[in-house]
Amino acid sequence: MELKELFTKIKDLENKEVTVNGWIRNHRPQKDFGFIELSDGTTFKHLQLVYDNKLADFESYTKLHNGACIQATGTIVKSSGSNQEYEMQVNTLTLLGDCKEDYPLQPKKHSNEFLREIAYLRPRTNLFQAVFRIRSLAAMAIHEYFQQHGFIYFHAPIITASDCEGAGEMFQVTSLPLDKIKGEIDYSKDFFGKKAGLTVSGQLQAETFATAFSKTYTFGPTFRAENSNTKVHASEFWMIEPEMAFVDNNENMNIMEDMLKYVVKYCLENAQDEYQFLDKYVEKGLITKLENLIKNKFVRITHEDVITILKKADVKWEFAPEYGEDIAKEHEKYITNYFNGPVFITDWPKDIKAFYMKQNPDGKTVAAVDLEVPGSGELMGGSQREENYDKLLTRMKELNMNIEELDWYLNLRKYGTCIHSGFGMGFERLLMYLTGVENIRDVIPYPRTPGNCEY
Amino acid sequence: MELKELFTKIKDLENKEVTVNGWIRNHRPQKDFGFIELSDGTTFKHLQLVYDNKLADFESYTKLHNGACIQATGTIVKSSGSNQEYEMQVNTLTLLGDCKEDYPLQPKKHSNEFLREIAYLRPRTNLFQAVFRIRSLAAMAIHEYFQQHGFIYFHAPIITASDCEGAGEMFQVTSLPLDKIKGEIDYSKDFFGKKAGLTVSGQLQAETFATAFSKTYTFGPTFRAENSNTKVHASEFWMIEPEMAFVDNNENMNIMEDMLKYVVKYCLENAQDEYQFLDKYVEKGLITKLENLIKNKFVRITHEDVITILKKADVKWEFAPEYGEDIAKEHEKYITNYFNGPVFITDWPKDIKAFYMKQNPDGKTVAAVDLEVPGSGELMGGSQREENYDKLLTRMKELNMNIEELDWYLNLRKYGTCIHSGFGMGFERLLMYLTGVENIRDVIPYPRTPGNCEY
Numbered sequence: 001m002e003l004k005e006l007f008t009k010i011k012d013l014e015n016k017e018v019t020v021n022g023w024i025r026n027h028r029p030q031k032d033f034g035f036i037e038l039s040d041g042t043t044f045k046h047l048q049l050v051y052d053n054k055l056a057d058f059e060s061y062t063k064l065h066n067g068a069c070i071q072a073t074g075t076i077v078k079s080s081g082s083n084q085e086y087e088m089q090v091n092t093l094t095l096l097g098d099c100k101e102d103y104p105l106q107p108k109k110h111s112n113e114f115l116r117e118i119a120y121l122r123p124r125t126n127l128f129q130a131v132f133r134i135r136s137l138a139a140m141a142i143h144e145y146f147q148q149h150g151f152i153y154f155h156a157p158i159i160t161a162s163d164c165e166g167a168g169e170m171f172q173v174t175s176l177p178l179d180k181i182k183g184e185i186d187y188s189k190d191f192f193g194k195k196a197g198l199t200v201s202g203q204l205q206a207e208t209f210a211t212a213f214s215k216t217y218t219f220g221p222t223f224r225a226e227n228s229n230t231k232v233h234a235s236e237f238w239m240i241e242p243e244m245a246f247v248d249n250n251e252n253m254n255i256m257e258d259m260l261k262y263v264v265k266y267c268l269e270n271a272q273d274e275y276q277f278l279d280k281y282v283e284k285g286l287i288t289k290l291e292n293l294i295k296n297k298f299v300r301i302t303h304e305d306v307i308t309i310l311k312k313a314d315v316k317w318e319f320a321p322e323y324g325e326d327i328a329k330e331h332e333k334y335i336t337n338y339f340n341g342p343v344f345i346t347d348w349p350k351d352i353k354a355f356y357m358k359q360n361p362d363g364k365t366v367a368a369v370d371l372e373v374p375g376s377g378e379l380m381g382g383s384q385r386e387e388n389y390d391k392l393l394t395r396m397k398e399l400n401m402n403i404e405e406l407d408w409y410l411n412l413r414k415y416g417t418c419i420h421s422g423f424g425m426g427f428e429r430l431l432m433y434l435t436g437v438e439n440i441r442d443v444i445p446y447p448r449t450p451g452n453c454e455y
Numbered sequence: 456m457e458l459k460e461l462f463t464k465i466k467d468l469e470n471k472e473v474t475v476n477g478w479i480r481n482h483r484p485q486k487d488f489g490f491i492e493l494s495d496g497t498t499f500k501h502l503q504l505v506y507d508n509k510l511a512d513f514e515s516y517t518k519l520h521n522g523a524c525i526q527a528t529g530t531i532v533k534s535s536g537s538n539q540e541y542e543m544q545v546n547t548l549t550l551l552g553d554c555k556e557d558y559p560l561q562p563k564k565h566s567n568e569f570l571r572e573i574a575y576l577r578p579r580t581n582l583f584q585a586v587f588r589i590r591s592l593a594a595m596a597i598h599e600y601f602q603q604h605g606f607i608y609f610h611a612p613i614i615t616a617s618d619c620e621g622a623g624e625m626f627q628v629t630s631l632p633l634d635k636i637k638g639e640i641d642y643s644k645d646f647f648g649k650k651a652g653l654t655v656s657g658q659l660q661a662e663t664f665a666t667a668f669s670k671t672y673t674f675g676p677t678f679r680a681e682n683s684n685t686k687v688h689a690s691e692f693w694m695i696e697p698e699m700a701f702v703d704n705n706e707n708m709n710i711m712e713d714m715l716k717y718v719v720k721y722c723l724e725n726a727q728d729e730y731q732f733l734d735k736y737v738e739k740g741l742i743t744k745l746e747n748l749i750k751n752k753f754v755r756i757t758h759e760d761v762i763t764i765l766k767k768a769d770v771k772w773e774f775a776p777e778y779g780e781d782i783a784k785e786h787e788k789y790i791t792n793y794f795n796g797p798v799f800i801t802d803w804p805k806d807i808k809a810f811y812m813k814q815n816p817d818g819k820t821v822a823a824v825d826l827e828v829p830g831s832g833e834l835m836g837g838s839q840r841e842e843n844y845d846k847l848l849t850r851m852k853e854l855n856m857n858i859e860e861l862d863w864y865l866n867l868r869k870y871g872t873c874i875h876s877g878f879g880m881g882f883e884r885l886l887m888y889l890t891g892v893e894n895i896r897d898v899i900p901y902p903r904t905p906g907n908c909e910y
Contacts, residue, residue, distance in 0.1 A: 097872030120660075153594050155590070159653075159691055174627050211478075212579045213497070213587070236613055453648075455617060
């Protein structure tokens with residue numbers, strides 16, 4: 001029986017014999033009896049196994065190693081210990097797979113840095129049991145939300161020739177024998193007959209689905225070949241990018257807010273043990289922070305009004321806030337503290353935002369929105385998309401973009417164009433917010449960062 | 456109102472006025488009235504709009520183009536036509552986005568080859584509305600199945616340095632300025648400080664999660680730089696790779712069968728209109744084929760017994776079946792016809808299978824399994840994994856593998872090893888089976904194949 005099932009019906013199992021499999025997390029053998037904390041990873045909970053010297057194989061049991069894989073048969077009984085209500089009184093233990101003495105995981109506190117070096121074993125620790133289960137749950141919650149609301153899941157292409165020229169941030173993908181390159185490269189001989197790279201976003205392609213299915217979302221990996229070694233940047237990360245036809249930027253924000261609340265609620269409900277742990281050991285107040293997010297309506301304020309607030313603030317800024325300019329981390333922090341909750345900042349200066357964003361009538365701003373959350377800063381970014389062919393074309397020309405390469409994107413504005421909007425959410429940013437974990441390397445099973453590509 | 460909602464409660468809407476948005480799929484203007492088939496992509500169904508010359512703007516309505524985006528307000532009424540029970544008697548039509556006359560999609564039959572050339576518009580056709588909605592539904596069904604059964608969704612790394620040497624099938628990923636390479640390449644200067652490529656499978660990494668969470672699954676993109684231009688090969692495709700601790704190859708097959716039936720059932724139930732269309736125009740008998748799959752228990756037979764059957768068959772083979780050797784497409788076809796349903800072929804000759812598969816006591820075979828389905832051939836492949844450290848090490852040495860690079864994988868057998876199994880399913884192969892579509896390029900939004908990387 002799996003431990004998840006066992007704990008679900010443990011009251012009914014009292015005084016009954018069950019058999020479980022799992023790994024020894026902590027073994028405390030004593031003179032006349034021994035305690036084993038058993039985990040099988042199906043639940044955050046461990047089962048306490050108690051064996052005593054009346055058992056024929058008592059001596060051999062006392063020698064079981066931490067990390068070993070065992071099968072345990074015994075009776076579920078009320079526990080006299082204070083850490084658990086029930087435990088197993090062991091009848092037999094069978095060693096399925098021993099654990100060699102050089103096992104790097106011992107029942108003590110290891111630093112996250114050390115655990116990163118043994119990333120293939122860290123899922124066996126409490127912290128990463130919690131983080132990666134929440135990662136799995138959050139992914140499911142996102143799929144549930146969008147599918148329940150009629151969105152079509154769109155797999156954006158990973159390898160792309162779009163936006164490839166001059167984009168220094170893009171990884172190149174090739175099957176050319178690099179060691180034989182001499183001088184000029186003939187990309188017509190490369191696998192795809194042209195220069196190709198790893199996608200940085202599936203949004204543009206997703207718009208082709210939005211104008212066919214009305215509502216679509218991506219959920220897939222994206223990449224940045226950016227040489228930044230920070231706590232919040234990874235070279236490979238997963239993104240969610242919904243696109244909706246007949247939706248303006250206000251409705252866009254409604255969906256962002258509704259979706260985020262759904263995901264938070266889903267995780268809180270389905271990972272209660274994990275959240276007790278994270279709240280205690282990782283981010284004090286985490287549960288309250290998330291419960292508040294669900295309860296409160298997010299503030300909506302224009303970029304201009306944000307700058308006004310920042311300018312009035314009695315703070316010595318490192319970067320002076322300025323109309324028409326981007327805002328810095330310190331400003332994000334001030335604003336979410338100011339409103340004591342998540343804040344949608346709308347109507348950004350067009351010159352600091354992407355070409356495809358809907359141009360506002362003022363000629364200066366675009367119908368863009370960033371969601372800032374307390375503690376984590378920017379969690380999502382979105383906008384209404386420019387649906388007017390001429391305006392979009394003019395903007396692309398202003399920015400010296402390759403019109404021909406994106407003719408299909410422009411054509412969406414020629415063949416039955418419509419008001420539409422969308423947003424992007426970095427999945428790992430969300431997870432850091434959901435778990436309180438501060439380093440993006442600790443919410444990705446096998447993180448890729450500059451100089452790091454293990455496993 | 457979205458069309459999906461409208462059709463769900465259409466009886467209640469009779470004689471009521473509603474407003475809908477969508478795209479004109481087919482416009483038949485006549486002298487005194489006109490018919491418009493409207494689609495918004497939220498459902499496979501189109502709404503018929505009927506307008507007549509009593510309307511003030513009748514003349515301008517007759518000029519609306521196919522492909523244009525419009526808003527329609529009108530009354531839902533019983534239809535006198537035979538194609539639909541209800542239709543909308545139009546009060547007003549508003550043009551939201553015109554469609555230029557060079558629109559390549561016209562209300563006639565286009566070939567799949569032609570549609571591939573305008574891949575960004577093909578989601579607006581009936582065929583691709585059906586295929587891509589089923590793609591989305593099947594993905595959801597897979598997530599539901601595994602999450603309901605306690606599997607942890609594991610995001611395997613996409614960029615990997617594993618298995619990189621000598622694997623000609625792997626795309627290389629680099630941020631080196633290729634045009635400046637002269638002679639020897641210094642990979643220590645590449646982004647990850649070593650040679651890196653795109654993953655061909657997440658299985659090995661998934662095993663690290665199986666030995667921590669008991670049950671895990673991947674669902675992500677994988678890649679092959681194979682220069683094969685066939686109907687069933689793509690260079691970029693999505694894979695599902697579950698891994699389960701404490702599961703032998705028999706239980707592995709139970710899960711494969713149960714999962715597949717769940718997905719098929721989910722799609723049939725949630726895409727009824729789409730299946731009526733596919734059954735009529737793409738694969739006659741598709742629905743019956745899928746219903747039979749759900750009803751019947753899959754056959755289980757060893758590779759050896761399959762060869763015996765093939766040898767006895769009164770067939771002139773292109774490739775003679777032989778004990779100890781792989782089976783060809785013609786053999787797969789014969790066997791699924793022979794049993795008239797899906798067949799698990801087990802216990803394959805070890806020399807034609809992967810190093811990590813559980814070695815059977817006979818010394819000749821491994822506890823591997825392929826699932827063959829009628830019409831499509833191999834749909835899944837899996838095995839029990841070799842959990843014995845020494846046996847695995849010996850096999851890796853026999854195959855001259857790089858032991859050091861995979862030490863972490865070997866270590867799973869040193870630190871609490873357990874019986875475990877898993878399998879892989881190509882998502883696009885599944886979709887071809889689910890939809891009857893014969894070319895893999897037509898079940899992927901933006902397919903990547905040799906020489907092909909558009910959008």
